[in-house]
Amino acid sequence: MGIVTIDSPPVNALEQQVLDELDQIVTNMPKDVDVVIVTGAGGKAFVAGADIKDFPELKKETGIELVKKGQRIFDKIAALEQPVIAAIDGFALGGGLELALACDIRIASKRSKVGFPEVNLGILPGYGGTQRLPRLIGPGKAKQLIFSGDPLSAEEAKQAGILEEVTEDSPMEKAKELAETIAKRAPLGVRKAKKAIDEGLNTTLEEGLHIEAVAFGELCDTEDKNEGVAAFFEKRQPNFSRK
Known part of the structure; x- marks a missing residue:
């Protein structure tokens, strides 16, 4: 920090x-x-x-x-x-x-x-x-x-x-x-969440939901998403790489 x-x-x-x-x-x-x-x-x-x-x-x-x-x-x-x-x-x-x-x-x-x-x-x-x-x-x-x-x-x-x-x-x-x-959480997920909240508050609900969907989709292409899901199934702590 x-x-x-x-x-x-x-x-x-x-x-x-x-x-x-x-x-x-x-x-x-x-x-x-x-x-x-x-x-x-x-x-x-x-x-x-x-x-x-x-x-x-x-x-x-x-x-x-x-x-x-x-x-x-x-x-x-x-x-x-x-x-x-x-x-x-x-x-x-x-x-x-x-x-x-x-x-x-x-x-x-x-x-x-x-x-x-x-x-x-x-x-x-x-x-x-x-x-x-x-x-x-x-x-x-x-x-x-x-x-x-x-x-x-x-x-x-x-x-x-x-x-x-x-x-x-x-x-x-x-x-x-x-x-x-x-x-301890996925840094990319946290940062995308902050961005989605902040940008969504300055627009309509419909546009905000689109911002959220795009952010979710972008995170799906990250190594951290794969690591987080794998760690969940393997019952271990994830090791996020910010990638």
């Missing part, structure tokens, strides 16, 4: 250098990494948001430029072939929640809080929050969270559908356990 840690004390703000480094890491993610985990260092925050020091001088054009950069990087995370798990311990606010939303699965500690406080600053979520959150939990609940600017507890976020799991244990350990489980 690959672990990406945001380490920008004291609250892991998304400073421009942090975004640049994240961009490089995601762009150069090795193909043989089966699962990616994104987390924050320090235990206080996953990511507390964008660096507000950048905001006073922003005008229309520089504001658009700023958020387009963040959107592009988060789009790269969402588009990774591998499943991406966010391990959240502490605050995931603003850009931090948007980073988590770009991941496939979100696991958080019970003490964590998530939210979009941007309206308190006279702005709005700009790294994909107004687009990814409604697609995940529906427009009404997303509007309630974004318009109020109020954070949700981890349990509230799970009930809303933002988090998949809330744990009293370390979310990083839970994320690793899930990553290890996924890594």
Whole structure:
């Protein structure tokens, strides 16, 4: 597995250098990494948001430029072939929640809080929050969270559908356990499944079913399909080769 840690004390703000480094890491993610985990260092925050020091001088054009950069990087995370798990311990606010939303699965500690406080600053979520959150939990609940600017507890976020799991244990350990489980499965099958889900959500059910059928057919021509079926009949663990 690959672990990406945001380490920008004291609250892991998304400073421009942090975004640049994240961009490089995601762009150069090795193909043989089966699962990616994104987390924050320090235990206080996953990511507390964008660096507000950048905001006073922003005008229309520089504001658009700023958020387009963040959107592009988060789009790269969402588009990774591998499943991406966010391990959240502490605050995931603003850009931090948007980073988590770009991941496939979100696991958080019970003490964590998530939210979009941007309206308190006279702005709005700009790294994909107004687009990814409604697609995940529906427009009404997303509007309630974004318009109020109020954070949700981890349990509230799970009930809303933002988090998949809330744990009293370390979310990083839970994320690793899930990553290890996924890594034992056929990597090509997992990646095709992710692609079929993501592409299908952006189209009609009919077109999505076609995407699914094509992906299934393509997997039927792989060595991993043959290995998986053989291992099933031989009652042994499969040895997948990514071919």
